[in-house]
Amino acid sequence: MKAVLPALFLAIISVTAVFAKGGPAINEKCPVDGKTVRIIYRVFTDAGTVAFCCVDCMESYKTSPSRYTVTPKPGK
Numbered sequence: 001m002k003a004v005l006p007a008l009f010l011a012i013i014s015v016t017a018v019f020a021k022g023g024p025a026i027n028e029k030c031p032v033d034g035k036t037v038r039i040i041y042r043v044f045t046d047a048g049t050v051a052f053c054c055v056d057c058m059e060s061y062k063t064s065p066s067r068y069t070v071t072p073k074p075g076k
């Protein structure tokens with residue numbers, strides 16, 4: 001049990017770090033293949049936080065952002 005607690009603590013810190021920065025994604029659909037995004041896969045751009053459906057799409061976008069069009073989700 002003593003070994004479990006530090007690991008749990010580290011996991012919580014990691015999750016907090018992921019969500020603390022950048023704010024919500026500006027898009028709902030992956031700019032690479034159009035699937036619904038998951039916020040854990042994201043890149044910070046001048047336009048805001050761009051999210052992706054998977055790590056492969058995120059890497060593709062990072063390699064050449066100009067190839068993809070980010071469609072912002074409808075405004076409220």
Ligand SMILES: [Zn+2]
Nearest residue numbers: 030033053057
């Ligand atoms: Zn994708």
